[in-house]
Amino acid sequence: LTVPSRIATAFTMDPSIQKHFTVVDYVIFAVLLAASMGIGLYYALSGGRQRTTQEFLMADRSMRCLPVSLSLIASFQSAVAIIGVPAEIYTHGTQYWFIGCAYVLGLLIPAHVFIPVLYRLRLSSAYQYLELRFSKAVRICGTLTFIFQMVIYMGVCVYTPAFALNAVTGFELWGAVLATGLVCTVYTTMGGLKAVIWTDVFQTIVMFAGQLAVIVVGVHQTGGVSEVWRKVWEGNRISALDLNPDPTERHTFWTLAVGGVFLMLSLYGVNQAQVQRYLSARTEKEAVRSCYMVFPSLQLALALSCVMGLVMFARYCGEDPSDNIFLYIYPQMVIYFVMDMLQGLPGLPGLFVACLFSAALSTISSAFNSLATVTMEDLIKPHFPAMSEARATLLSKVLAMSYGLVCLAMAYLTHLMGDSVLQVALKIFGMVGGPILGLFCLGMFFPWANSVGAVTGLGTGLSVSFWIGIGSIISHSSGTKPLPPDCSSSFLSGNTTTVTQLSALSNVTLSFYSLSYMWYSAFNCFTVIVIGLIISFLTGPMKEQDVTPGTIYPLLGTLFGFLPARLKKKLCCVTPLGQTVFVIKVFHLEQHLHQPDKIFIAPFTISHKIITYVCKTNDILITLTCTLACW
Numbered sequence: 001l002t003v004p005s006r007i008a009t010a011f012t013m014d015p016s017i018q019k020h021f022t023v024v025d026y027v028i029f030a031v032l033l034a035a036s037m038g039i040g041l042y043y044a045l046s047g048g049r050q051r052t053t054q055e056f057l058m059a060d061r062s063m064r065c066l067p068v069s070l071s072l073i074a075s076f077q078s079a080v081a082i083i084g085v086p087a088e089i090y091t092h093g094t095q096y097w098f099i100g101c102a103y104v105l106g107l108l109i110p111a112h113v114f115i116p117v118l119y120r121l122r123l124s125s126a127y128q129y130l131e132l133r134f135s136k137a138v139r140i141c142g143t144l145t146f147i148f149q150m151v152i153y154m155g156v157c158v159y160t161p162a163f164a165l166n167a168v169t170g171f172e173l174w175g176a177v178l179a180t181g182l183v184c185t186v187y188t189t190m191g192g193l194k195a196v197i198w199t200d201v202f203q204t205i206v207m208f209a210g211q212l213a214v215i216v217v218g219v220h221q222t223g224g225v226s227e228v229w230r231k232v233w234e235g236n237r238i239s240a241l242d243l244n245p246d247p248t249e250r251h252t253f254w255t256l257a258v259g260g261v262f263l264m265l266s267l268y269g270v271n272q273a274q275v276q277r278y279l280s281a282r283t284e285k286e287a288v289r290s291c292y293m294v295f296p297s298l299q300l301a302l303a304l305s306c307v308m309g310l311v312m313f314a315r316y317c318g319e320d321p322s323d324n325i326f327l328y329i330y331p332q333m334v335i336y337f338v339m340d341m342l343q344g345l346p347g348l349p350g351l352f353v354a355c356l357f358s359a360a361l362s363t364i365s366s367a368f369n370s371l372a373t374v375t376m377e378d379l380i381k382p383h384f385p386a387m388s389e390a391r392a393t394l395l396s397k398v399l400a401m402s403y404g405l406v407c408l409a410m411a412y413l414t415h416l417m418g419d420s421v422l423q424v425a426l427k428i429f430g431m432v433g434g435p436i437l438g439l440f441c442l443g444m445f446f447p448w449a450n451s452v453g454a455v456t457g458l459g460t461g462l463s464v465s466f467w468i469g470i471g472s473i474i475s476h477s478s479g480t481k482p483l484p485p486d487c488s489s490s491f492l493s494g495n496t497t498t499v500t501q502l503s504a505l506s507n508v509t510l511s512f513y514s515l516s517y518m519w520y521s522a523f524n525c526f527t528v529i530v531i532g533l534i535i536s537f538l539t540g541p542m543k544e545q546d547v548t549p550g551t552i553y554p555l556l557g558t559l560f561g562f563l564p565a566r567l568k569k570k571l572c573c574v575t576p577l578g579q580t581v582f583v584i585k586v587f588h589l590e591q592h593l594h595q596p597d598k599i600f601i602a603p604f605t606i607s608h609k610i611i612t613y614v615c616k617t618n619d620i621l622i623t624l625t626c627t628l629a630c631w
């Protein structure tokens with residue numbers, strides 16, 4: 001039994017065995033698009049009718065934690081996960097499920113480090129932080145890097161569902177891409193962030209429902225839970241804890257649970273799409289709460305897609321693959337399995353198609369809106385400060401629309417990638433998201449970093465990450481071979497030794513390019529920090545008092561909380577977390593002006609500027625300076 005080593009890319013199934021939709025299925029798909037449009041229209045005509053950028057881009061900073069948390073999940077849970085994760089589990093077992101361990105720190109650190117700093121600065125774009133901490137140039141570099149990352153990622157997200165469906169069901173490919181892209185562009189342009197968040201809520205529910213339906217029907221048709229478990233267990237698909245420290249091993253506990261933390265931080269900590277949702281929450285506590293609420297739903301999403309892969313394996317493992325070549329084709333195999341399961345149940349194929357496109361729409365709409373926000377806030381507004389609110393809002397809408405069209409073009413580019421869509425998406429996050437994460441960490445945790453170091457660090461990080469990323473694609477060192485698809489354990493005992501021997505051999509030719517893509521985020525993040533610090537020290541490190549208040553997180557102070565104050569002061573890392581305070585000095589005119597009569601410290605969290613009001617009344621002079629008290 002030979003497993004084709006190179007996963008053949010797509011080809012369309014001959015019409016005779018294609019699975020077809022009934023009218024009900026198309027109706028359900030149309031209802032999904034119509035409902036999304038309806039929500040967009042509602043928010044275009046209600047509230048402030050999207051007349052200000054505060055409403056269009058920031059939802060009036062009035063959102064509660066539940067919709068924000070569901071929208072946070074929807075942003076990076078697209079058709080790529082719905083199709084790619086089951087295929088991953090089918091071919092490589094449940095090792096990928098360990099990425100769930102990364103969700104703990106991957107959400108706690110954003111909740112207690114990134115949100116407090118970014119929320120208290122009352123930003124609209126995450127990259128404004130980079131100007132406050134470093135300089136305008138660093139902000140522009142961060143924004144452009146983010147735009148590059150999201151445009152490519154959007155292309156993958158639009159293309160994946162349409163392409164997979166077309167191959168299995170003859171569903172009109174470019175018709176689906178256009179329908180998705182246009183509907184998404186329209187409701188995002190009309191309804192702004194409020195519409196994007198509430199359509200995300202609706203689409204996340206559809207996404208879970210669709211996956212659950214497939215699992216229930218699939219288990220039933222495979223002979224029940226115990227039968228599925230037996231086949232999966234004997235088929236060697238329940239992966240043990242793989243503590244192999246080899247960094248070139250594609251998926252091990254370390255690459256997923258540790259490397260995955262950095263992947264999560266680059267998405268849920270500093271990615272504009274997520275930061276914008278935190279900033280749209282009505283209070284900082286609501287934002288932190290929404291981050292906590294992401295955890296259970298993200299675990300549920302991961303569990304559903306992994307279980308779907310196991311059921312798919314149990315269903316097909318006994319079949320002789322020669323007459324079912326479809327079981328080796330990314331990413332169609334999942335659609336094939338779904339259409340095979342749901343074939344006799346009118347409406348359910350439509351529900352799954354709705355689930356697939358809900359996953360895609362919710363990610364793409366978040367991408368549109370965040371791209372329009374950063375383009376507006378970081379690239380346009382600074383050059384046209386006098387622009388009227390109405391014109392700025394109109395321009396934001398035009399931007400959302402134009403990003404929609406760019407995304408359709410990117411969808412075609414994805415056509416040429418052909419590899420596992422899950423790996424493509426995770427590589428993009430690692431290659432581009434990792435360096436941006438490094439830039440923010442450099443700024444928040446190291447007061448000495450300066451803007452020359454930041455720009456150099458980012459540039460180095462990006463070039464190293466593209467060197468590895470593109471190198472790995474060219475040298476085809478994409479890691480482990482798929483497991484044999486047979487369910488009987490007897491067959492496997494002999495074969496696994498050859499598989500491990502094979503992988504041991506490949507390690508001997510360890511090359512730079514064979515680093516697991518799950519380490520890209522961590523590796524690139526550290527590259528940016530190390531280079532950034534070295535250049536900063538070479539070009540004259542920044543002094544604590546020169547750093548804009550509220551842009552430093554006292555990482556060292558928090559980590560070394562136990563140190564005596566004297567030592568902490570020397571380390572100058574006791575700056576309180578983003579607390580900028582009013583120091584009110586009251587002078588009585590007749591007394592010496594240099595000896596203030598009273599000093600009050602009022603720990604307000606206010607905007608980041610150094611403000612000194614001098615208000616002179618008949619007999620007292622009050623100077624109100626907001627500064628960073630390093631107590």
Ligand SMILES: O=C(O)CCCC[C@@H]1SC[C@@H]2NC(=O)N[C@@H]21
Nearest residue numbers: 076077078079080081082301425
């Ligand atoms: O689904 C996608 O569009 C991209 C693949 C998943 C992205 C990462 S993986 C860890 C985290 N959990 C998710 O559900 N999405 C992100």
Ligand code: NA
Nearest residue numbers: 074077359363
């Ligand atoms: Na999504």
